[in-house]
Each structure stands twice: as C-alpha cells, then as structure tokens.
Amino acid sequence: MNNNFRGNNRGRRPWNRQKRGGRGSWARGGGRQTNNYGRNFSGDRSGNNQFGSNRQYKRDTPSKRLTEEEIGVTEYISDHKGFSGIIKSRFSDFQVSEINEEGEVAKLTDVKPPELPKDEAVDEDEDLLFNKYNLEILPMETWDKINQLVQDTNTKEEKVEIDVTGMAKDQRTKIHEAVKKAFGESVVGSTVTVDDKKFVQFDKYRKGIRIDNRVKWVWPEEYLYFVLYKENCDTMEAVSRLAERLRMNIKPSMIGYAGTKDRRAKTSQWVSVRRADPRRVAAACTALRPLRVGNYRFRAVPLKLGMLKGNRFRICLRNVTAPDSTVDEACALLRDNGFINYYGLQRFGSRADVPTYLIGQKLLQGKFKEAIDLILHSRSGPLSETLQLYHSGDIDAALGALSASVARAHPVESRLLQALAERPNDLLGALAQISRNNRLLYLHAYQSLLWNRAASRRLRRARGVLPGDLVPDTAAGNVAFEALEEDSENDDEEIENNDTEDKEKQEKTEGKSEKENKKNKREPKELIKVKVLTQEDVDSGSYSLSDVVLPLPGYKVTYPPNMKDFYEDELQKDGLKLDMVHKFKSYSLSGGYRTVVTRAGDLSWRTVNYRRPHGDLLLSDADELDGAATAEDPDGPYKALLMTMDLPSSCYATMALRELLRIDTSSESQAQLNNYHVKDKQTDGKTEMDGQTEAGQTENGGEKRKNDSDDNVDNKKVKAN
Structure with a gap:
C-alpha cells in the first residue's frame, strides 16, 4: 500500500483547520469555518446538515460481524433451559434510564421550562x-x-x-x-x-446596533441540568445536534453528561450546560424531535463521565414461544445467580475485519501507522471514495471527496486525514487530533478482550471461589471497580524517551497550555484494595463467586496468583508486558478491576400477548407525555417478555439477556429471528403487517435493523456507560 503522500500538501489549508500549530491545534467544534471547496463546515444554520435537522445520515454497512466467541464470551453461570426471544426487534423494545449518584432515575415528565426568577430588590451589589x-x-x-x-x-x-x-x-x-x-x-x-x-x-439603541446580551445571571446555580430523551441516536450525536441548535458558540464537549447511551434504543439521561437559559434550551429543541428535553434544575458543578450509579433497563423480548413456567424459572435464576459480567459486542465495534481491540493492540505496540491504517480501512458507505483515495496515497483527493456533512458524521476519520495532510510523518500528532476519549476506547477494547478471555478461563476451572482469587479488601458492595483513564494532563508526555529529536518535537507540539491543563485536570481514580484468597478463606464459606474480581491489565493492578500466568501468556503473544507501560504516557494503562459475576437489581418480569408485530409494548417517557397506549392484546397470537432491571454502570444488559436466553445476542443472529410473523400474512388479513408500517420498517421484519458503524466504537454501548 502506498502512503507516500504527494508533496503538494505543504502550505494547503485543510477545511477544518483554524490555525497552524501542533497537536491539539485543530478546533474540535464551534466557530464558522469554510473548507477548501467553499462548503460551510460548521456554520450551516439552514437545517440541512445532520446536526441541525432530524435527518439521519447513512451509516457504514459492515460485511461480517464479530461473534461472541471471538471476543471471549463463551460461558454461562446457571444451568437451565434457554428459550427463544428476539432482542431489539424494534428500537423501542430497549429503553434505558440513567440512575444518578443519588439513586434518582432520569425520567422526562415535564417539558415546560421554569419561570424566570424575580430579581431581588437588594443583592450583594446593593x-x-x-x-x-x-x-x-x-x-x-x-x-x-x-x-x-x-x-x-x-x-x-x-x-x-x-x-x-x-x-x-x-x-x-x-x-x-x-x-x-x-x-x-x-x-x-x-x-x-x-x-x-x-x-x-x-x-x-437603534435599529442596526447589536444589543448587549450580557445580562445578569439570575438562575440559582451556575449549571443547568435537564433530562435529555432521545430515540435511535447515540448520546454524542444527540449532544452535537443540541449544540448546533443552541447556537451559543459552544462545542459539544461543553455539554456534560455522565455516560453514553445506546443508539438503537429509547433513552433518558441528565445533561448539563453552563449558564444556559432553560427557556432557550426548550425553544431550541422544539424542532429536534425525536429529541426532547425537560425536568430542568440547577447545580453548582457540571456533569462528567462516570457521575452515575447505573442504568434502569426496560426490555421487551418478542416472539417468546416457551411456556411461562420455563420463562419464570430462567428469570428467577438470573435474579438469584446473576450473570457473567462480560463486555458485550458493542465494546468492540461492529466489524469482524477491523475490531476496535485490534486497533488498540497496535496502539499499545507502538505501531501507530498500522493503527491509523486500520482506523481508515476501506469500507462501503459514505466514506468509501475518501478511504480508497487515502489508500492510493492521494490525500488531497481524499479530502476533496470528504463533504462537510460526512466529516461531521465521521470525526475520527476526518481529523486523521486533516492531520496527515498537514504533517504526513507526524503519526502521534495525527492520532492526537482524535478526542482522547475516542482513543481510549480502542485501548480499553483491548483490555476488555483480555478480561473476557480471562473470565472464561477462570470459570472453566470452577464455578466457585478458589485459592488465589482476588476479592475486594473492604465491603465495596455490588459496584463496578474499573478506574479506566478518561483524561490525562498531557496526552503525549513520555515516561522514558532518550530520542532527543522526538522529545523536541513533542515539546513543540503540545496541545494544551499549562493553564488549561490545571483547569481540566481531574483527580486520579483510586483502585480498590484487593485481597488474595487463601485455602482457609475458601474453606470458611465467607466468599462467593460474586465477590471475585479480575483485573484489566495495567501498571496499578495486582494479578491473581491463579491467573497471572494466563495474563502474561496472552500479553506476550501480542508483544506486551503485564505492567502495560508505554513509551508515551497517554498510551500507558493503569488498569482496573471488574466483578466476574454481577446481579441485576430490582429485576421484575411479566409476559404479555400482542397481535401487531410493529406495535409498541413498552411506553417511553415521550409516549407517556403524549398519552399513547401499548399494543398489548390478550387474544394476540404472539407472546412477549417484558423485563425491568437496574444494572451498575459498565455492565451490559445484553450479557444479562444472553444468560437468560442462552442464545447468541449478536444483531446478525437476532435479525434472522425477526421475520417470525411473515407466515401469518396469508392467514391473517386483519393483522397490521401490511397496513401500518413505520419509517425505518421493512415490510416483513419490523423496524429495519441498522448496523452500528465501527467508527463510533463504544459510544453505542448497551451498558450505557
């Protein structure tokens, strides 16, 4: 493959570049910019781009998808008879509500903004x-x-x-x-x-003179919080659309949220914006359906990733054919025994040919060129022409084929191309243009793959505790113990580097000022203390499998003596070491711990009958506000299982459903089950398969299944972070 880019790139101005500089110098949003081809990149207010309208951009279509076995998901906890049920036959069958740190469930109940507080007669500036x-x-x-x-x-x-x-x-x-x-x-x-x-x-004041908008902030706290309800789009897409509509010269990154929620679902979560008037937010979102906002409140601090207790899942499994006794037994076992806390398929992207863990592996190995080529791998979809031109070595033509709307929909690829066009040999600088959280998704995917494999190996040995297992040294409760990095004070600070030229280049291209670093620096998360179980501990009966944790590889973790050789062997195969220390600090991983088995909280279930395959069986927050009704029909020919459960953050609901059903949870496998009602077309002319189809539905399979694009990596996690 030829990547010797043409020399005529020197001095050209990429379409999303504001100023010449090193790593971190390209804007990550906001501002009116024009590309090399006269397209208005981010200042489009016409509503014709993806983020200012309700139009959904066509996503990449992967060919072959990952399987559970390929990501190390092979074992089960309970020994029961599974049954068939369709996961996400429609995106409305999967509903997620965030649970904040106080235990409050996000629910949209009031879309009306609060009244403007009356100005006090006397304040601190009397x-x-x-x-x-x-x-x-x-x-x-x-x-x-x-x-x-x-x-x-x-x-x-x-x-x-x-x-x-x-x-x-x-x-x-x-x-x-x-x-x-x-x-x-x-x-x-x-x-x-x-x-x-x-x-x-x-x-x-007279017409033509701009009015001073710097009015006194009269709301009770600095940050506006509100519930964001969305349908069939991921959190980052929703936030980008919201930022575009607010027209407040803010970047999407200035809108805070505690976790990303699944795309193919209906979800509710809290969002924060600094000094945003709720009336303005409400007005901006009126044209953003299916996004809705409401339940406004004010807080002194912004929301940040990880500021949540977990998520409440309401799930509908359609076309359940097993008798209720079988369903009840399986649900009771899930409630009592829990499920293996595997990382689900969403963690690893949607493509089997370029899984995100492979990109993470290349980054950890220091093979940055290979990692970039994997991120920019050729595939069908809106990026097809651009990526083909990239692999031909014509970066100018690749950028020319990249329209503004496609660039906005694929920020990872577009930023890499911009950076490589400016400095073809500065691979670290190019990778630095990708947001840190996106880069970490690749690294964490590799850690997650090793954790899945370790969990399967450990459970094949025994379903109970063993000497050498790790357990929390203090009573920490049923929580996720991960402390995966989200920010770094300096993205590319070297831990050990004797190469003077590289060191000088790094000093020249640092992306953040000292002031910005201090402002954005977060306190590092502390890992839990762990204890190694002895035979005496095992014999005491004080510990169960739900107490056992396994590490995600990193320099801060303790490896269990009974699994250390496994971790070492797996890492050595990839040319890596147990400490996961990298030449560049931002690619070093401290690691974390994760419970091997977790239990769902407040698990409840019931079965219902229905006739219309496309009818909603769960009411969302928006449905309740609109006074909608479910499509339950006591005499209907089909049966569905309705479930509600609370899961800690970082846990995947699909892995709970896998334990329950004992079937493959991949979307490809589930799509094959989604034509169950086709045979009824000829025999039941009164059903609504032929009549009431909705946007995005196929004639014979409910809503058309959309493929998650691998460029969004882990942002579409069912775990909802």
Whole structure:
C-alpha cells in the first residue's frame, strides 16, 4: 500500500483547520469555518446538515460481524433451559434510564421550562440599586453624558467612551450592570480594544446596533441540568445536534453528561450546560424531535463521565414461544445467580475485519501507522471514495471527496486525514487530533478482550471461589471497580524517551497550555484494595463467586496468583508486558478491576400477548407525555417478555439477556429471528403487517435493523456507560 503522500500538501489549508500549530491545534467544534471547496463546515444554520435537522445520515454497512466467541464470551453461570426471544426487534423494545449518584432515575415528565426568577430588590451589589446613578461606579460627569446620549434625538451623537485599561473584568461588568439598571435597553454597551487600550462604549439603541446580551445571571446555580430523551441516536450525536441548535458558540464537549447511551434504543439521561437559559434550551429543541428535553434544575458543578450509579433497563423480548413456567424459572435464576459480567459486542465495534481491540493492540505496540491504517480501512458507505483515495496515497483527493456533512458524521476519520495532510510523518500528532476519549476506547477494547478471555478461563476451572482469587479488601458492595483513564494532563508526555529529536518535537507540539491543563485536570481514580484468597478463606464459606474480581491489565493492578500466568501468556503473544507501560504516557494503562459475576437489581418480569408485530409494548417517557397506549392484546397470537432491571454502570444488559436466553445476542443472529410473523400474512388479513408500517420498517421484519458503524466504537454501548 502506498502512503507516500504527494508533496503538494505543504502550505494547503485543510477545511477544518483554524490555525497552524501542533497537536491539539485543530478546533474540535464551534466557530464558522469554510473548507477548501467553499462548503460551510460548521456554520450551516439552514437545517440541512445532520446536526441541525432530524435527518439521519447513512451509516457504514459492515460485511461480517464479530461473534461472541471471538471476543471471549463463551460461558454461562446457571444451568437451565434457554428459550427463544428476539432482542431489539424494534428500537423501542430497549429503553434505558440513567440512575444518578443519588439513586434518582432520569425520567422526562415535564417539558415546560421554569419561570424566570424575580430579581431581588437588594443583592450583594446593593449600591447599584440605591441610586439611579451609582457614583461609586462612574463619576456624575459620565452619567450626564450617557443621559444626554439617551435623551438626544440626534442619532449622530457620538458614543460615550470610558477608559477601562487595566481594570479587572468584574469591575467592567459592574459598569455594564449599573448602566443597564439605570437605562435598561435604551443603551447598548460593549467593550473594545483600541491601540492596546481597552474601552467600555455606550451607544443609544437603534435599529442596526447589536444589543448587549450580557445580562445578569439570575438562575440559582451556575449549571443547568435537564433530562435529555432521545430515540435511535447515540448520546454524542444527540449532544452535537443540541449544540448546533443552541447556537451559543459552544462545542459539544461543553455539554456534560455522565455516560453514553445506546443508539438503537429509547433513552433518558441528565445533561448539563453552563449558564444556559432553560427557556432557550426548550425553544431550541422544539424542532429536534425525536429529541426532547425537560425536568430542568440547577447545580453548582457540571456533569462528567462516570457521575452515575447505573442504568434502569426496560426490555421487551418478542416472539417468546416457551411456556411461562420455563420463562419464570430462567428469570428467577438470573435474579438469584446473576450473570457473567462480560463486555458485550458493542465494546468492540461492529466489524469482524477491523475490531476496535485490534486497533488498540497496535496502539499499545507502538505501531501507530498500522493503527491509523486500520482506523481508515476501506469500507462501503459514505466514506468509501475518501478511504480508497487515502489508500492510493492521494490525500488531497481524499479530502476533496470528504463533504462537510460526512466529516461531521465521521470525526475520527476526518481529523486523521486533516492531520496527515498537514504533517504526513507526524503519526502521534495525527492520532492526537482524535478526542482522547475516542482513543481510549480502542485501548480499553483491548483490555476488555483480555478480561473476557480471562473470565472464561477462570470459570472453566470452577464455578466457585478458589485459592488465589482476588476479592475486594473492604465491603465495596455490588459496584463496578474499573478506574479506566478518561483524561490525562498531557496526552503525549513520555515516561522514558532518550530520542532527543522526538522529545523536541513533542515539546513543540503540545496541545494544551499549562493553564488549561490545571483547569481540566481531574483527580486520579483510586483502585480498590484487593485481597488474595487463601485455602482457609475458601474453606470458611465467607466468599462467593460474586465477590471475585479480575483485573484489566495495567501498571496499578495486582494479578491473581491463579491467573497471572494466563495474563502474561496472552500479553506476550501480542508483544506486551503485564505492567502495560508505554513509551508515551497517554498510551500507558493503569488498569482496573471488574466483578466476574454481577446481579441485576430490582429485576421484575411479566409476559404479555400482542397481535401487531410493529406495535409498541413498552411506553417511553415521550409516549407517556403524549398519552399513547401499548399494543398489548390478550387474544394476540404472539407472546412477549417484558423485563425491568437496574444494572451498575459498565455492565451490559445484553450479557444479562444472553444468560437468560442462552442464545447468541449478536444483531446478525437476532435479525434472522425477526421475520417470525411473515407466515401469518396469508392467514391473517386483519393483522397490521401490511397496513401500518413505520419509517425505518421493512415490510416483513419490523423496524429495519441498522448496523452500528465501527467508527463510533463504544459510544453505542448497551451498558450505557
């Protein structure tokens, strides 16, 4: 393959590049930009792009999909007779509601924004209200000039200008607030810089003069929280669309959320935005269906990834043919024994030819060129032409074939191409243009694969505790013990590197300033302390399999003595070591612990009959607001199992369903079961298979199954993070 890119790239300006610089210098969103071909990249307000409208962009279509066996998922906990049931026959059959750290379940019940609080008569700046003209803020001479400006009918009157050079921002803000208190919207204020001097200017309001929008923040706390309800799109896509509609010059990354929720589902979760007026958010989302927002509240801190207790899943399994006694037995075993806490297929992307763990493996091996080529592998779909041109070595033509809408829908590929066009040999710099969380998804996928294989190997030895197992040293409860990295103070800080040239290049291309690093730095997560079980511990009967944890490989973890050789052998096959220390800090992994078996909380179930294969059997938050009814029919020919369960964060509901049904949970396998009602077309003319089809439904299979694109990697996790 030829990747000797043409030399005519030097000096060209890629379409999403704002300024020349090193790693981290490309904008990650926001701002009006134009590509090399005259397309407006992010300033499109017409509603014609993916993020400003309800149009769903066509996704890549993978050929062969991963199987459970390929990701190490082979064992079961309980020994019972499984039964057939279709997982996600329709995306409405899978509904997820976030559970916050206080144990509150996210539920959209009120879409009306709160009333604007009445301004207090006296606040901490009481002097601003005691007199119309606050002489402590401005001298009387200046107040007279502003008053004359307002009263004068001569529209050519010059502006009132106040020299504020050297004045702190809060002092300038007090000037703006004092004038606004005195004259309201009849005066327009602004702060300008002229010849290295800063001035506050006031002008009489008239048509064509921009109104000062810097109004006093009157809401109770700094951050607006609200419930975001979405259908059939992942969290990142929903957040991007929301940021686009708010038109607040904010990036999607400035909208906080605790975890990503599954795409092919109906989900509700909390979202936070700094200083966003709820009335404005409500208005912006009216045209974003199927997104809905509501249940507004205010908090002092923003939401960050991991700030959740878990998720509540409401699931419908269709066309269950087993008798109720078999279903009840299997559900009771799931409730009592739990399920193996495997990482589900969603963790590893949708393509068998380029699974995300393989990309992670190449990154950990330091084979950055191979990793990039895997990310940019040729495939059908909207990126097809671009990727073919990339592999031919013509990066200019590849970028030319990449439209703005496709670039927005595929940020990982587009940012790699931009970076390689500018610096073909700076592979680390190119990878640094991918968001850190996306890069970590590849690394964590490799860790997850090893964990799955280790769990299967351990369970084949015994279904009970063994000497050498690890258990938490303190009573930690039924929680996920992972502490996988989400941020790093310096993405590419080297732990050990004697190459002077590389070191100088790294210093030259650091993407964050020291100030930004300090601002965004998070306290590192502490791993739980673990205890190695002895034979005496095992004989005591004090521990069960649900207490046992296995490590995700990393330099902070303790490996169980009875599994250490397995981990070492698996890593050595890939040229890696147990400590997972990389030449570059951002590719070193500290590891974590994960319970081998977990139990669903508040598990409940019931069976219902139905006639219409396309009818909703679960009511979503939006359905309840709209007063919709379910399609349950006591005399219907088909049976469905309705389940509700709470799972800790990082647990996959599909793995619970796999334990219950004892069948393959891959979407490819499930799609083959989804034509169960076709044979009834000829015999039951009154059914609604022929009549009431919905957008996205096939004639004979309910909603058309959409393939998750591998470029979004783990963002579509059923675990909902």
